[in-house]
Amino acid sequence: MRASQYLIATLKETPSDAEVISHQLMLRAGMVRKVAAGLYNWLPLGLRTLRKVERIVREEMDKSGAQEVLMPAIQPSELWQESGRWEQYGPELLRVKDRHDREFCVGPTHEEVITDMIRNEIQSYKQLPTNLYQIQTKFRDEVRPRFGVMRSREFIMKDAYSFHSSLESLQQTYDLMHSTYCKIFDRIGLDYRPVLADNGSIGGNSSHEFHVLASSGEDDIAFSTGSDFAANIEKAEALAPACDRGAATQAMTLVDTPNAKTIAQLVEQHGLDIEKTVKTLFVVASEECEADFVALMVRGDHDLNEIKAEKLPEVAEPLEMADEDSIRKLVGAGPGSLGPVNLPIPVIIDRTVEKMADFGAGANIEGKHYFGINWERDLPLPKVADIRNVVEGDPSPCGNGTISIKRGIEVGHIFQLGKKYAEAMNATVLDENGKAATLDMGCYGIGVTRVVAAAIEQNNDDKGIIWPEAIAPFTVAIVALKYEKSDAVQQQADALYESLTAAGVEVILDDRPKVSPGAKMADMELMGIPHRIVISDRGIGAGTYEYKARRDADKQEIAADQAEAFILNALSV
């Protein structure tokens, strides 16, 4: 490609609304432009990278034995009614009506459509297992699109769905997808980790997320320092402290704490150790609970894990915090003065809280706390559960090492769905005995557009993007200085450009007239082209070109007549 004929849309200044580095660089390098909130144009340069990611995903999926299909972006409401998600999904599902007033949605995912397809096309267990995928545009009406294409409303996703007549078969395909995902992200050149994940409202048994480690990530991942254990913080188990509960040494006393509404204030004003405090949160109870609310207690310095809490049978799903009026009506005191003593509703305490002695908590009397509370002396021990987020330094649930927490960008997710959709939509095959058997299902997603942003988050410097070779829009940049004026430069640059292109290398020849050397080099660096050759009169006089890899600190002179061989040798593919 000749730069003089290519849409190079680089910006010297950073658009003010771009927050994260990948968004800034995608705009500055001229890869994307915003059309509206969460909606982007992909310019030629950006699309080249996007297509390369797609190609790698497609090749590895095909190698795994999956077959590509293409489903419609617009889906009829009837299928979503069948699965029950028309009601469940909420405002993130963009619903539209056609001219006949029939209801449709713009697909955020395709479980319903694929299950419908499979129940029509597959009749026998002999046709299983099968794994079908597509690479297609999805739409989710995100509350808050942000970070450019990292969290956009319209995006490209690779979604695969597998169908099975047994859970063993599902597990096999799940494992195959796990290793396929590792191959895909290895090839792209990302620093990523598979992590244990929560299945969310989708249900099912097993789930892993693939996270690219980056400080701008929106998820907290818990790693073990002693093994390769990794789990989304939503999922990571907080073990019970190994020690026994200390003996009670204090009497329970009622203390005036008129100005202590938060744990921090309590600690500051009353000299209480934060590890001797407990916070009490009221959440809406489930139907099977007689009370309207349930009290959840975690140590003062810990955070409630809403996913874990939501799974308790006593707690309503989705988790909802009690509003202040209801709390006051129930106990006569507001948030800030709540605790386990004399509470008329069920109490569930965290494993850490069970081991606490002589602790302080709200007295359920406005402006008062009890200090020196002890279980089984001052009040019976309530139900104990793991309901908090793990924190840095906790023992790892794998048994080795301690927890360390890092930020991750979720670029892939694999799920075992089990029979959830097949059951709701009556997708069956005939088994060996000629009986209808409900299918088991798995689903496997990769956020293709998000991968592009994540790769930039991990590979950049003060000059711009540094593409991993596998997804670079071009692999080699030939910067021809004074191209339009020097016959020698023009001749040699053209010759190298043509021979490399003929050898299958994707080259961008910067032949732009009247663009200064500095500007040409700055643009190629901003765009992140992995290899750069500078051809100039000065070099030609000495029989050399200059070579520099985007990651290298220093440039080097190479023999002009060896340039093609040198480059072919430098390419890692």
Next chain:
RNA sequence: CGGGGCAUAGCGCAGCCUGGUAGCGCAUCUGCUUUGGGAGCAGAGGGUCGUAGGUUCGAAUCCUGCUGCCCCGACCA
């Protein structure tokens, strides 16, 4: 949805407080010079100042409604 902020040329911004008919840098176009790290000089084009209304002789500027966007939070198969 709650809180905060912004909206003036393609991009980055000033002007607004104190009303008088819009400006700077980058980018773009023309000419000349320049070409190894985002060139120089001279000239040019480009803005219903988000939108609707109000106050006023006069509104980018003051007031009100609306819309869009950004940030924090809540939310997120």
